[in-house]
Amino acid sequence: MMKQQELNKGDNNVNTTTTEPTATEMKKDSAYVVNNLNLWYGEDQALIDVNLDIKKNEVTAIIGPSGCGKSTFIKTLNRMVELVPSVRTNGEILYHGRNIFDRGYRVEDLRTSVGMVFQQPNPFPKSVYDNVAYGPRTHGIKNKKVLDEIVERSLRGAAIWDEVKDRLNENAYGLSGGQQQRLCIARTLAIEPDVILMDEPTSALDPISTLKVEELVQELKEQYSIIIVTHNMQQAARVSDKTAFFLNGEVVEFDVTDKIFSNPSDKRTEDYISGRFG
């Protein structure tokens, strides 16, 4: 694992020295600028030359058939993908102008300002309160008053406060799937991130819970940049401002969502959104 990470950093260092100026070129309104990102699982390349400019305070949807690298890509944005020991990357991902692969860029810092919501709701087997307070406590907040405030604000932000305010001390496993997912969103809001990554956050939920999460995404984009993976094209069309279409590890097309769904410029995009494959 260690060796692998050293290797990654090595790869990227070579790259940063040659592409140094991009940091200054980066536009102020970008959350992420991805330049020539390649990623391998062992010998298998899962991301090929990905280039994307992801804007702040927008919802960016990632669509594509399963196995095309959507999860891999989104997990690269907070470097969770490195938990797979065989992973190797090159290229750069500028987050707020800094390459997240730089030696000395601590993943803990990155993940404190980039939250993540997973496909399966994964609350801790702790109380509702402790779930939300986990992040702030991890980062050293001990004051009960402050924690109370963070917990309430996060739960309100995730539109679940009214449902759980009387059961803050009950185990989160007692909540329904949809509530658990919104609790996980609240848990992410509690660390006050700038970006929220969501990997198919509604694929395990019923239609009503899905709707609630979608409405929530709309509200959250006022304050956060949201990148959402979805296999559901109606969802992408409903919630996102921009859409990136991935196919076999490559970005086929990245554009304004309306354009992608009404007038795609690539034949493969058109085939995919019209349901001809996937």
Next chain:
Amino acid sequence: MALPNSEFKNRKNLMNRETVSQQIKRRLRLNEFFKYVFLAGLVFALLVLSTLIYDVISKGGGWVDLDFLRNFPSRRPEDAGLYPALIGSLWLMLLIVPMVFIIGVGAAIYLEEYAPKNRMTSFIEVNISNLAGVPSIVFGLLGLTIFVRVMELGNSIMAGALTLGLMSLPIVIVASQESLRAVKMELRHASLALGASKWQTTFNVVLPSALPGIITGIILAVSRAIGETAPLIMVGAATFISTTPSSVLSDFTALPIQIYNWTSRPQAEFQNLAAAGIIVLMTMLITMNSVAIYIRNKYTNRH
């Protein structure tokens, strides 16, 4: 769905319903047969166990009283008790539990959470499992050489505790590893994605979830160790002492040693004393196992 191979399109009736039906009848009979074989196994085990318990209680039941727990061993059976042995066993337990907890759980955490998954790690894991199967007398010999002689601890409680602790470690490590492995990966991811470090994740999320299994493993391993005689004989636990231990470096005796000592005497009364000692030891072990079961049930219901 079209069949890929056209040959399968034509049924050849290779399966004769008549013979299959016969077959099923035979297999069901076999099924029935094995049910009774297994039932017989259970009944046999219970029979042996209850005979043993009956034998022990009928011989020793009358001898267990407060004096038996409070008195020192004596040449006169009616005065004899197992106080020093009881205290010795409690001392051992008190030393073994923190020892195996810290070292065993530490090793398990390293192997499961930190160690790279390579050949070296799996080599170490296989050998730890193998150690769990090494006869206890071998650990006794090791304890005699290292703790008693090289480290010059003498025939002390510490030497005994280290030996029994070493013997329990493989079981504790394997049980802890299994509990850690059973903690869902998603929980680790949730914590790491919030910016927690690996240690914070392990300590605040993984360990609490794995703890019931770990504690169960420790209690089972330690209760096995407390019932061991051979390694204690090797490290020289005294069979007769006239004082209770005052420190971890004192000479000591333990319940199994005392029982062993009584059984080796010719008089019938001492046989009964041995049975009474067994009742005390078994009560202790059953209590510990009940605690283990209680902990497991209490905490597994939470999830």
